[in-house]
Amino acid sequence: MKKASYILIILCILISCKNSETSETDLQEETTINTTYYPLEGNWEMIGFYNYENNKVIDSFKTNEGYRQVKMFNKDKVMWSKLVPTDSIEWFGYGSYTATDSTLTELMEYGSSVMNKVIAEQEKFSYKLVVTDSTFSQIRLDEDGNLVYSENYRRIQ
The missing domain is CATH 2.40.128.280 (Lipocalin)
Structure with a gap:
């Protein structure tokens, strides 16, 4: 039972790390889009x-x-x-x-x-x-x- 709990905890950590990475990538893309320079603006x-x-x-x-x-x-x-x-x-x-x-x-x-x-x-x-x-x-x-x-x-x- 302890072994199953450890595996479950590790899976939760991996999943939350993956979601965090995706959010950071999305934020970087959004920042890039919002900082586009329009010289005549x-x-x-x-x-x-x-x-x-x-x-x-x-x-x-x-x-x-x-x-x-x-x-x-x-x-x-x-x-x-x-x-x-x-x-x-x-x-x-x-x-x-x-x-x-x-x-x-x-x-x-x-x-x-x-x-x-x-x-x-x-x-x-x-x-x-x-x-x-x-x-x-x-x-x-x-x-x-x-x-x-x-x-x-x-x-x-």
Whole structure:
């Protein structure tokens, strides 16, 4: 009888060790999933534009006084709004996005009245992406892959 009790105790210990190991593995996987880095996640304000010719900056412009354009990214959604004090037209858009270390693709779902007309013609917008911890640029390319213009943003809190 004592021998059966010892075997039962050993089996219980082994089973509980196995469950503990599985839980630890699950926790590690969950932690890995939750700590995935999304470099664009957060809030950004446009600070200026670049125009390119022969893939070199030929003009740079800071945003005008009172002009504001803000983009907000979470893990897979983007929303932007633009304020142009001298313009009565409202500008905003909402949709999903994907980003790699060098590309940004936005798939717009809806927007302001004017933007909905643009979305009816073209809902997918693709850019070359240059991103750091505190800045990013989305650069429009022409059909040959040449740089055309960029919108430049800084991170805001």
